Amino acid sequence: MNLLTLVLILPMVGFLASLTIPRRFPQNSRAWALAVSLATFAQSLILLSQFDRNAPGDQFTVDIPWISTPDIHFHVAVDGISLWLILLSTFLTPICVLISWKYVQDRVKEFFAFLLLLEFGLVGVFMAQDLFLFYVFWEVSLVPMYFLIGIWGHSRRIYAAVKFFLYTMAGSVLMLVAIIYLYNRAGSFSYAVILDMLASGKLTFAPAEQMLLFLAFFVAFAIKVPLFPLHTWLPDAHVEAPTAGSVMLASVMLKMGTFGILHYCLPLFPVAARRCAPWIAILAIIGIIYGALVAMVQPNMKKLVAYSSVSHLGFVVLGIFSFTQIGMDGAVYQMLNHGITTGALFALVGFLYERRHSLEIADYGGVATVAPWLSTTFLVATLASIGLPLLNNFVGEFLVLQGTAIANFSWAAWASIGVILSACYMLWMYQRVFYGVTVAEVKKHMPDLSLREWAAIVPLIVMMVWMGVYSQSFLPPVSKATARVLEQTHINVPERVDLRRNVEVAHAR
């Protein structure tokens, strides 16, 4: 069987099998989920080792007809971008199993089953090459997350879960209309076929038509990113979700949006994307600064990290719409970085919550003296999030800002305010939680990291350092893929659109 489909099928098989585990053995459910998610991760590592890093196109392609009328295929493949996002998903799932080991005590079987179903949906989104299949996975991943938030979340979980579902649903029905419309025009759901038709001029869109299609796709993705001002579901969902839910949501699900923009919106509708780029860049910059400012005044740690996500994802969008190779490389790298760093931050906040049962910053203080290792790991994650050189976020932010500066220097100048602000809110939170006088409550309930928690956090820390020190392990396949995207965004773009091709390519490396 094809390596790639195995990565997809393992979580599904794991999900179905986990339904048969009797409810009275919760330990079996946990162990099973860990085994399946580790096997999936191992499988995706094999995928990585077999991936040809010098080929720009899709690899591990599988194309099986699924439904005859209309012609829908089970068509999956990966390129240099989706490969890393799939690895990110499979890497974080076992970590999520570990951090939920004790956290989830109620309806354990269902929790881990939903976690595996979520992994199935996420991995599917990144590998689908058929627009219909993509939509299927897009919606399927929504359901387990809805339950994760709604059943195992905090006090306002129901509100948050329903809001999350409806926001995403409202965006995605418009995308469905656009997908059907594309099918009627192109006669195929296959992404590769549609791109070929665009490249050969067999399929062209009128400007207004292209703009509407672009917006239909873009709004669905922008809600997921979330781009300011469509972000309001995010703080609710992140804060109310259980730790593993927040981690998967922030680290992987948000990337579905940025991945969609990069992978679908730009190549399919280059003219409209270029027309909208200045407006979108402005929204992204507003998001960067607004997210950072709101994060600064949050009394709740989870909410603070959630708003910091709005800010960080603004960088990703900005990088994509810089239409430069460096900016796009940085955007993809920043997607991965944000996944690792924010995942780690949510996990660590979850550790604190498990001990002290509070998310309020004011309830903490002086944690460093009682739990030094917890504090150290938290510090590494904090510094990574700020963008300290030699840690991962620095590389991503640097590339994004450089690419943006090539496109428009003032955008880069405004965006860099976000970098400064991120240092303020993260360090200030760190100071209030970990330093100062040790509160009595904290002293009583704050053991240091357990072995299980070490196992969950160390891989994340290793990745932060590795990605910060030696980005060459990761970037070359990304560059190949972004170069292809950039090439596709030149197709059929009329001269009057401001196309600074020389600038875009000259700084390619």
Place this chain on the structure above:
Amino acid sequence: MPVNFGATSADLIRFLPEIILTVMGTALMVLDPVLHKRASFAFGHLSLFALAAAMVGAVYANTNPGTAFGGMLVVDGFATYFRVLVLAVGILTVLPSYSFLGRQQAETSEYHALLLFSIAGQCMMAAANDLIIVFIGLEISSISSYILAGYLRDDKRSNEAALKYFLLGSFATAFFLYGVAITYGTVGTVNLTDLRAALSGTDAPPLGFVTLAAALMFVGLGFKVSAAPFQIWAPDVYQGAPTPISAFLSAGPKAAAFAVFLRIFMTGFGPIDAAWQPLVWIAALLSMTIGNFAALLQTNVKRMLGYSSIAHAGYVLVALTAQSDTGTAAAMFYLAAYAFMNIGAFAVVSWVSGPGEKYQTLDDLAGLGRKQPMMAAMLTIFLLSLIGVPLTGGFFGKFYIFKAAMDSHLVWLSVLGLLNSAVAAYYYLRVLVMVYMHEPGDAVNETKPLTAGFRLALIVPALGTLFLGIFPTWVLDFAGKSATLGK
């Protein structure tokens, strides 16, 4: 054309499902005094047997398609599809009825006999090629349904439902009949094939009268499929009728009425489609909007499903507005998917509602996921399908419908329809919230563990829903092939 009333053997074979159902229904009533005391379950078994036999009959009849009784009846792929569908609806209705009738301590023989008669009428509607046969089928189906809606005769709500259904239903049938009369008066025929020929001929009859006839029939059928603005009865009847019958009403008679709808308007009035298309367009939009927005406010689950059924009728009308073979096929597929998911959802409600149908509100479902995980999981499948989440039949149904609409350049209707379905997600999610995110209340604490038979009544529709969602090709291909409707 002279009509020969002497039935040949080919005629009888093409009428086989109706014959089987009528004979078995009569037999059930005759057997009542003999079997009554000993085994009330026997009637259920017999009824299942009759439905299965009729299904075999319907499939067998399709091996030699053609018209029967001088063109009054036609057996083609379309007729067979809907015959099998309403028979399947019958089976899905009988399965949860065993335990329901036991709980309510109601008579079983008449219940099953009436069900068989009603389905016989619907089979006839599916195969009708003549407005008079349509009318006879409609009446056979409706009169049995009126009685079934009031089957719990000591229950006030059930009585109210039956009366309302009867009064408004007869009114609507009168509209339909009036339309038939005007058609006959203007065109001189009630045969749909002849009607089509007459309307597309060179000396076509006056368009005004024909349009009036079409509009009157539209009113009558609009009532039967609970499309807005003729939907007023639906929530009351679905709320008051015995729960398995609510499920039946929302799937069986509705599917048969849509079959007739398609047959009359695509075959008979096909040539004058420009005249009636705006009617369907408006009705589709009104049904979706009224159904979905009214459902947002409901606290009674049966009533909510009633409003949701209005909205779903709106989706099917969107497929009709497309006026194409793909639209017809999409409507056929959707009705099958809808039958599975809706009957399944009603079956869960019927189990939770308990003796005397005491527990029907949304709050009564609280904590079902904790006490009855298997039932809750099945309900989740049905609700996700009603929302239209991929890998369920409901999603593909909606997808095909809106694809057909976009093929016919109805982009705005598609956008409005899909936004409507996002609104609808809210009230279905409310049920899931109750089931999984609240602690059990009285209703759920009092529910009995599932019996093996009832488990089957949940698993069969759930598997059907998933099957249509993952392998829609089989059903869709058949629907697509038979959607040409003898044009």
